[in-house]
Amino acid sequence: MATKPKLYYFKGRGPMESIRWLLAAAGVEFEEQFLETKEQYEKLQKNGCLLFGQVPLVEMDGMMLTQTRAILSYLAAKYNLYGKDLKERVRIDMYADGTLDLMLMIAVAPFKPTEEKKESLALAVTKARTRYLPVFEKILKDHQEDFLVGNKLSWADIQLLEAILMLEELDGSVLSDFPLLQTFKTKISNIPTIKKFLQPGSQRKPPPDSHYVSVVRDVLQF
Helix, strand or coil: CCCCCEEEECCCCCCHHHHHHHHHHCCCCCEEEECCCHHHHHHHHHCCCCCCCCCCEEEECCEEEECHHHHHHHHHHHCCCCCCCHHHHHHHHHHHHHHHHHHHHHHHHHHCCHHHHHHHHHHHHHHHHHHHHHHHHHHHHHHCCCCCCCCCCCHHHHHHHHHHHHHHHHCCCCCCCCHHHHHHHHHHHCCHHHHHHCCCCCCCCCCCCHHHHHHHHHHHCC
């Protein structure tokens, strides 16, 4: 029996969360090793597991994979979530990179002082409403399909849903002006593997709290 992918990261979202989403959507079971001490992190470094000294780290297929974007593109290709040709792939890359940019704004906010955190999260919602969500609404309108690329689930769809749900945690009305994205959210959320991942008790992580921020700071020493 094939070994399950093993994910090395903190017990929280961060850039690993999109990797969890992609594996879950593909129906792939995975194990997690949570980093809780500086010593655990240093051991991975000393063992040569961290190519550039950074996590996320994914152990699978006889490889130690680092760099979030590389891991995501590998998983998308491996599990047939990366389009049928190069033209579809580059569109998936563009859409995924856009949502990554947006999610990064939300992900880094908890590590800022309280007032800066509030400002950053408010800015993320504003940019989502004015820059990102209008783009995806237009893509769905022009494409006239249920998915962003082709007529099949791809990495871009999964990551857009992840971004939408992150935004709704900040502002429940963020999709009020985007009817096609509302329909998209409902459809993608009901894909069986994704629906399972959205249920309580799954390996999906909650929004970052003060404990998560403290552990990350202690381990990475910043």
